[in-house]
Amino acid sequence: MSQQQKSSGRGPRVNWRKLFEPLRPRQEGTMPAGMILVVILVGLCLAGLLNADATLRKSNAKGDSWRNEIAKTVASVTDTFQINFFRNAIDDAIGKNQSSQIDVEELLRQQAEAESAAAAADANKVPELAAPTPAEPMKIWVGGDSITQTFGTSFQRITQSTGIFTPTLDFRVSTGLARPDYFNWPEHLVKNVLPANPAILVIMFGANDGQNMVDAQNKVLERFSEPWLAEYRRRVAATMDLLKSPTNDRITIWCGPPPMGPGTKTKGMDELSYIYWTEAQSRPWIQYFDTWPFFTDSDFQFVANLPNADGVVRGMRQKDNVHLSTVGGDRLTWAVIDRIGKLVDLSAGKVTPPPAQGPPPSVVERTEIPPQMPGAE
Amino acid sequence: MLFPTIDFAVFFLVVFTVSWLLRPHKIAWRWFILAASFVFYGWWDWNYLLLLFLSIGINWFFGWAVFRALTPEGERTDASRWIVRIAVIVNLGILGYFKYVDFFLSTITEKMRSIGISVDAPLLNVILPIGISFFTFQAISYVIDIGRGEWRKPLNFLDFGVYLSFFAHLVAGPIVRASEFAPQLEEQPDPRYVRSGEAFMLIFRGMFKKVVVSSFLATQIVDPVFANPDGYGSLAVLLAIYAYAIQIYSDFSGYTDIAIGIALLLGIRFPQNFDSPYIALSLQDFWNRWHMTLSRWLRDYLYIPLGGNRGSKAMMYRNLFLVMIIGGLWHGANWTFVAWGAIHGGYLVAERIVRAKWKGHELGLPPLLVKSMQWFLVFNVVCLAWVFFRAQSIDGAFTLLGRLFASGGSSAGVSLLLIIVIVASVASQFVPPRIPQKAEVWFATWAPALQIAALAGGLVLIDALGPEGIAPFIYFQF
Numbered sequence: 001m002s003q004q005q006k007s008s009g010r011g012p013r014v015n016w017r018k019l020f021e022p023l024r025p026r027q028e029g030t031m032p033a034g035m036i037l038v039v040i041l042v043g044l045c046l047a048g049l050l051n052a053d054a055t056l057r058k059s060n061a062k063g064d065s066w067r068n069e070i071a072k073t074v075a076s077v078t079d080t081f082q083i084n085f086f087r088n089a090i091d092d093a094i095g096k097n098q099s100s101q102i103d104v105e106e107l108l109r110q111q112a113e114a115e116s117a118a119a120a121a122d123a124n125k126v127p128e129l130a131a132p133t134p135a136e137p138m139k140i141w142v143g144g145d146s147i148t149q150t151f152g153t154s155f156q157r158i159t160q161s162t163g164i165f166t167p168t169l170d171f172r173v174s175t176g177l178a179r180p181d182y183f184n185w186p187e188h189l190v191k192n193v194l195p196a197n198p199a200i201l202v203i204m205f206g207a208n209d210g211q212n213m214v215d216a217q218n219k220v221l222e223r224f225s226e227p228w229l230a231e232y233r234r235r236v237a238a239t240m241d242l243l244k245s246p247t248n249d250r251i252t253i254w255c256g257p258p259p260m261g262p263g264t265k266t267k268g269m270d271e272l273s274y275i276y277w278t279e280a281q282s283r284p285w286i287q288y289f290d291t292w293p294f295f296t297d298s299d300f301q302f303v304a305n306l307p308n309a310d311g312v313v314r315g316m317r318q319k320d321n322v323h324l325s326t327v328g329g330d331r332l333t334w335a336v337i338d339r340i341g342k343l344v345d346l347s348a349g350k351v352t353p354p355p356a357q358g359p360p361p362s363v364v365e366r367t368e369i370p371p372q373m374p375g376a377e
Numbered sequence: 378m379l380f381p382t383i384d385f386a387v388f389f390l391v392v393f394t395v396s397w398l399l400r401p402h403k404i405a406w407r408w409f410i411l412a413a414s415f416v417f418y419g420w421w422d423w424n425y426l427l428l429l430f431l432s433i434g435i436n437w438f439f440g441w442a443v444f445r446a447l448t449p450e451g452e453r454t455d456a457s458r459w460i461v462r463i464a465v466i467v468n469l470g471i472l473g474y475f476k477y478v479d480f481f482l483s484t485i486t487e488k489m490r491s492i493g494i495s496v497d498a499p500l501l502n503v504i505l506p507i508g509i510s511f512f513t514f515q516a517i518s519y520v521i522d523i524g525r526g527e528w529r530k531p532l533n534f535l536d537f538g539v540y541l542s543f544f545a546h547l548v549a550g551p552i553v554r555a556s557e558f559a560p561q562l563e564e565q566p567d568p569r570y571v572r573s574g575e576a577f578m579l580i581f582r583g584m585f586k587k588v589v590v591s592s593f594l595a596t597q598i599v600d601p602v603f604a605n606p607d608g609y610g611s612l613a614v615l616l617a618i619y620a621y622a623i624q625i626y627s628d629f630s631g632y633t634d635i636a637i638g639i640a641l642l643l644g645i646r647f648p649q650n651f652d653s654p655y656i657a658l659s660l661q662d663f664w665n666r667w668h669m670t671l672s673r674w675l676r677d678y679l680y681i682p683l684g685g686n687r688g689s690k691a692m693m694y695r696n697l698f699l700v701m702i703i704g705g706l707w708h709g710a711n712w713t714f715v716a717w718g719a720i721h722g723g724y725l726v727a728e729r730i731v732r733a734k735w736k737g738h739e740l741g742l743p744p745l746l747v748k749s750m751q752w753f754l755v756f757n758v759v760c761l762a763w764v765f766f767r768a769q770s771i772d773g774a775f776t777l778l779g780r781l782f783a784s785g786g787s788s789a790g791v792s793l794l795l796i797i798v799i800v801a802s803v804a805s806q807f808v809p810p811r812i813p814q815k816a817e818v819w820f821a822t823w824a825p826a827l828q829i830a831a832l833a834g835g836l837v838l839i840d841a842l843g844p845e846g847i848a849p850f851i852y853f854q855f
Binding site: 018019020023024026029031032039041042043046047055067086087094146152153157174323326 | 383393394568642789831
């Protein structure tokens with residue numbers, strides 16, 4: 001610091017113009033460490049501001065308290081100054097959803113308009129579907145999160161082989177009902193799935209839903225807390241309502257998630273299953289399917305290897321103890337087909353499972369789902 | 378702590394600032410880097426730090442003991458040889474325990490059960506500490522180099538701790554040798570000339586490869602097809618195989634690009650780890666370009682001790698094959714990795730035999746056509762081997778390969794964008810290195826404000842194009 005600066009009482013002068021002048025490094029490709037620090041520090045801060053909305057959405061889901069508070073503060077600042085336009089424009093351009101809410105009312109209205117000609121149906125009884133035949137196969141749609149990836153591909157292959165179904169597979173990795181900002185399933189169902197008029201939908205969610213949610217008042221709900229469970233139940237019920245056909249000619253098989261094995265971070269599947277089951281009770285067009293007994297021992301505790309109907313023990317899960325193996329996917333598929341057979345006449349198709357693929361006859365769904373399973377992961 | 382996270386960004390800002398402030402004070406700087414590295418590693422699980430402390434302690438002692446056992450002229454003695462052997466056994470023992478104990482216990486239990494003996498073996502559920510392979514390999518190379526008299530000055534305890542635990546290479550390499558790293562501890566890099574152009578480009582390229590390319594390919598086609606090959610048609614399976622080749626390259630080279638860039642910003646230069654491996658015209662060339670620091674480690678500490686090129690041709694081929702099998706097993710206790718190593722080993726041997734037989738013969742085809750055919754063959758052999766590397770079992774790999782020739786099946790996941798990403802990723806490897814080098818130099822001349830805008834815009838774009846969250850790097854598990 002020069003004597004003159006000292007005497008004037010000011011600190012070292014910063015030449016801000018330098019920031020806007022091209023650099024002429026003495027050594028090619030280099031920059032002073034101090035300038036690098038400025039570039040990194042200001043660049044990261046700017047990126048943090050531009051990305052604030054996306055960071056907040058992720059932070060809300062993770063729910064780390066102090067980080068979430070910081071994310072909220074930054075997002076409110078960027079909101080005030082509208083700095084988030086850049087990220088939102090990119091999200092719009094690539095079709096990423098930015099809302100953490102599911103506007104069910106709006107979706108219901110759109111759906112009602114699309115089907116306004118349909119007559120009111122008796123919604124108090126299970127829809128009666130015409131028996132599919134090879135000449136007139138039944139449209140069946142299977143979709144959900146990444147567990148549906150293996151289950152769905154098994155389902156697609158096996159239902160195709162029966163000769164009486166025209167299956168469509170539609171799984172989305174890392175999705176569920178907790179993060180419509182990431183993937184809005186209700187909207188997707190209404191806009192893209194139902195217009196194709198599948199007679200049966202097979203749906204599975206839950207494995208990615210054990211994360212915080214944001215309610216209509218933008219309040220973060222801690223996962224599996226009472227308010228969280230209430231909000232999740234509301235979303236499940238709303239989604240189920242969206243799946244109702246005005247002419248009562250569509251059935252949804254709502255599969256509960258299978259139990260998760262040791263070492264996984266996916267917990268609370270029993271609590272979610274209970275919500276699905278209870279909500280399905282009052283909606284005859286929704287048939288809850290209990291996957292749990294097909295992947296557990298007789299005490300309903302997780303087991304990775306189980307015997308199929310031929311008595312041979314096989315691995316039902318992938319190494320992560322979350323996703324199903326191909327064998328597990330086949331097993332679940334045959335169980336679901338068996339369940340569909342109780343609702344629809346499938347006698348025209350090849351629907352008898354090979355013993356090496358289907359579950360033993362002794363494995364059956366539970367008649368009642370408990371609110372929580374003791375020792376469940 | 379994962380590189381492409383906010384946690385790491387904050388961590389690095391602090392480390393970068395304090396590191397350059399302390400750089401003139403050599404001892405203080407070393408202590409600071411050591412502490413920062415422990416924080417970085419402990420962020421995953423503080424218990425892992427005990428293992429890192431243990432590795433630093435025993436290997437520093439082994440290095441010191443080996444050095445003491447050499448003659449004053451640096452010649453090997455029986456004692457030095459024995460200490461080196463013990464050091465290798467102890468290191469591989471620790472590594473083996475974490476990597477293979479559960480596999481052996483479960484295999485023994487199953488075998489006993491199959492002959493009617495019910496054994497209730499304890500399930501240890503041993504969790505593999507992140508990066509254990511990488512720092513163990515570095516430690517082994519340090520002790521062996523001293524034992525060979527190649528590295529005449531054992532490091533003091535602090536320097537060795539910094540060398541083994543330096544956070545930029547700690548969890549997934551590159552595998553840096555003491556002879557490359559230690560001299561840089563003594564140097565006093567000039568803070569006015571930090572290689573920012575190269576560092577920023579490496580970090581950006583690495584993040585884009587990892588967060589955008591690798592994640593896209595994994596979710597779009599690789600994971601679904603490998604999880605259930607029976608459900609997919611031949612086109613989807615073929616694209617999934619090529620996509621996995623790109624995915625694993627993008628993931629691993631992306632990580633090392635970031636690691637090298639970060640070290641460069643702190644004034645430390647790491648050796649190159651990838652050099653456009655998918656342009657290789659022979660498998661030998663491929664291994665000179667893929668995971669280069671592991672390749673030379675295997676060459677210097679496994680292939681050469683096994684006899685290397687010395688001895689008969691048959692012995693050389695045996696050594697080559699064996700090294701690839703062991704290299705495969707290093708990735709994990711699974712027959713799929715053995716198959717991966719066998720394909721590479723077998724092809725490397727075959728390549729040498731054919732080359733020896735055809736020496737001096739000309740095919741009479743245009744050189745460009747010959748090169749294209751060589752490239753096509755090598756690329757597809759590498760992709761074939763990746764199928765075994767990625768599959769959950771040998772059966773699973775054959776099922777997937779069988780689907781290449783089967784009719785029917787879904788083509789879900791196949792899209793024009795996917796094909797463009799695969800083709801562009803392969804094509805990008807043919808770009809001459811001078812082009813990115815020129816871009817690096819040019820970037821460093823930009824006005825800082827422009828660099829700030831590029832940094833911020835680039836980060837936002839990568840985050841937007843990437844999936845939710847950051848998947849762990851594939852090589853963390855090894």
